[in-house]
Amino acid sequence: MPAGTLVWYLAIVLLGSALVSYVLSFAxxxxxxxxxxxxxxxxxxxxxxLPMPLWGGLGIAATICIAVLFLGLDGSIFQKITxxxxxxxxxxxxxxxxxxxxxxxxxxxxxxxILFPVVAALIVIFTGTTIGHVTHPGTSGAxxxxxxxxxxxxxxxxxxxxxxALAFVWLMVAMYAAKISDGLDGLVTGIAVIGxxxxxxxxxxxxxxxPASAILAxxxxxxxxxxxxxxxxxxxxxxxxxxxxxxxxxLGFLAIVSSAKIAIAMAAMAVxxxxxxxxxxxxxxxxxxxxxxxSSHLHFRLLAAxxxxxxxxxxxxxxxxxxxxxxxxxxxxxxxxxxxILALMTALGSWFxxxxxxxxxxxxxxxxxxxx
Numbered sequence: 001m002p003a004g005t006l007v008w009y010l011a012i013v014l015l016g017s018a019l020v021s022y023v024l025s026f027a028x029x030x031x032x033x034x035x036x037x038x039x040x041x042x043x044x045x046x047x048x049x050l051p052m053p054l055w056g057g058l059g060i061a062a063t064i065c066i067a068v069l070f071l072g073l074d075g076s077i078f079q080k081i082t083x084x085x086x087x088x089x090x091x092x093x094x095x096x097x098x099x100x101x102x103x104x105x106x107x108x109x110x111x112x113x114i115l116f117p118v119v120a121a122l123i124v125i126f127t128g129t130t131i132g133h134v135t136h137p138g139t140s141g142a143x144x145x146x147x148x149x150x151x152x153x154x155x156x157x158x159x160x161x162x163x164x165a166l167a168f169v170w171l172m173v174a175m176y177a178a179k180i181s182d183g184l185d186g187l188v189t190g191i192a193v194i195g196x197x198x199x200x201x202x203x204x205x206x207x208x209x210x211p212a213s214a215i216l217a218x219x220x221x222x223x224x225x226x227x228x229x230x231x232x233x234x235x236x237x238x239x240x241x242x243x244x245x246x247x248x249x250x251l252g253f254l255a256i257v258s259s260a261k262i263a264i265a266m267a268a269m270a271v272x273x274x275x276x277x278x279x280x281x282x283x284x285x286x287x288x289x290x291x292x293x294x295s296s297h298l299h300f301r302l303l304a305a306x307x308x309x310x311x312x313x314x315x316x317x318x319x320x321x322x323x324x325x326x327x328x329x330x331x332x333x334x335x336x337x338x339x340x341i342l343a344l345m346t347a348l349g350s351w352f353x354x355x356x357x358x359x360x361x362x363x364x365x366x367x368x369x370x371x372x
Contacts (some may be wrong), residue, residue: 001076001211006204009077009215014222017063021226024059029230029237031055037104039238047184047303052235054104056227057243061097063223064250065090071215078212081257088127089253092120093246096175100242110291117245121171129256130163131170135332170262171252173273178248179241180279181272184299184309185233189224190317192247195268196220198324199254202264205328213258220250233309263335267327268320270342271298278347298350305356319345 001009032038032053039052068090071077078086099116102108133142145163152159182188200217203210224247230236239247248269255265266273275298280290288294295304302312323342327335 001079003204003206003209006211006214009211010200010204010218013067013071013215013218014225017067017219017222018226020066021059021063021223022229023226024062025056025227025230025237028055028058029053031058032104032237032240035105037101037240039104039240047300047309048235053237054240055101055242056231056237056239057097057100057241057246060223060227060239060243061093061246063226064219065093067219067223068216071219077215080210080212081216082128084127085124085129085257088124088129091127092123092249092253095120095123096246096249097242100240100245103241113241117172117175117249120245120249121168121175124171124253125164125167126157129167129253130160131167131256131262132160132163134262167256170256171249174248174252174255174265174269175245176248177269177272177276178251179244180276180293180297181299182239182244183297184303184313185235186228186231187299187313187316188239188244188247189228189231190313191269191272191320192224192251193221193228194317194320194324195251195265196224196254198264198268198328199251199258199261202261202328203258208259208261210258213254216257217254220254233313263332263339264324264327266339267335267342268324270323270339271316271319271346274343274346275299275350277343278350298346298353301350301353301357304360305353306360 032055037054039048039054041048041050041052068086072083072086095116099108099113103113131145133144135142145166146160148161150159150161151157178188178191181191196217200214200221202208203213203217227237227239227243231239251265251269255262278298279294279296282296283290283292283294295301299312299316302315303309307315319342323338326338330338
């Protein structure tokens with residue numbers, strides 16, 4: 001596809017998907033209210049004051065799946081992405097949103113909720129999407145990961161190790177980083193827009209030119225961008241479990257099919273991923289269940305430290321965008337160094353927020369000599 005034609009395709013897909021997603025957000029909100037899929041304002045992680053409709057991911061999922069089906073009919077658009085990969089992508093989105101519907105309505109246990117991301121990741125892998133190689137940090141060459149292959153059931157599906165294992169871990173990390181970061185209005189929606197834009201921008205550059213990946217990235221960007229006005233603070237609707245995990249799933253899938261541009265997506269998601277690692281480590285050290293949600297995440301800590309809701313979201317968006325743009329200009333070793341710097345910044349940000357929170361706590365004077 002010529003570069004001039006690609007520009008028109010990207011513009012049409014981006015604007016068209018944004019419009020459709022925006023319109024469908026009204027329908028998904030109405031469904032959530034009708035079936036009482038509401039996020040109630042109770043618990044330490046809840047900062048909204050009124051019941052909030054969930055299921056925001058439904059409109060986004062419908063937009064992406066319909067567009068993939070429609071665009072996939074023209075074999076010239078997704079030349080470098082196979083039909084099976086597209087089917088796996090759409091099926092994974094449907095699985096995540098089905099699980100999200102159940103979780104938002106019935107509040108599934110963590111052991112039950114994780115089944116849907118696991119199934120979505122396995123579907124993608126079994127339909128041919130894997131991390132076949134990574135760029136060697138010390139050289140410009142590639143390190144191939146097809147060390148062992150297993151083809152059971154007369155080759156009905158193929159398991160390649162460690163390629164498929166790495167792809168599975170990457171998709172799970174991306175999904176849960178997005179899910180856990182969905183605590184402030186618009187935060188994850190904006191990160192999905194930024195991450196998909198970065199992957200699409202790199203895919204459209206002459207050096208890497210991959211029209212199929214760029215168009216699919218524009219579709220994801222537009223679908224989340226259309227929901228963003230409804231999700232910005234003060235939000236009118238939340239993504240819900242399905243919409244949040246789908247954000248990480250889409251970014252993870254895009255990073256793989258665009259020739260394993262994982263470093264770009266990781267740079268855009270470095271702060272959420274590092275925050276998850278820090279929080280899990282803190283829970284383990286304190287003897288708490290690592291999987292149990294609480295308000296110890298960076299965005300909640302910054303809010304408790306006194307930063308305005310909107311300012312925190314814009315700050316984290318700005319960091320993600322700056323990291324993504326910087327990663328576009330760096331080689332492999334530089335991208336790894338960038339991700340490490342962002343992880344360190346996240347740890348320092350969490351430490352700073354804790355200090356500010358302690359300063360805001362009222363000082364209790366000892367009442368008698370015994371208490372001194």
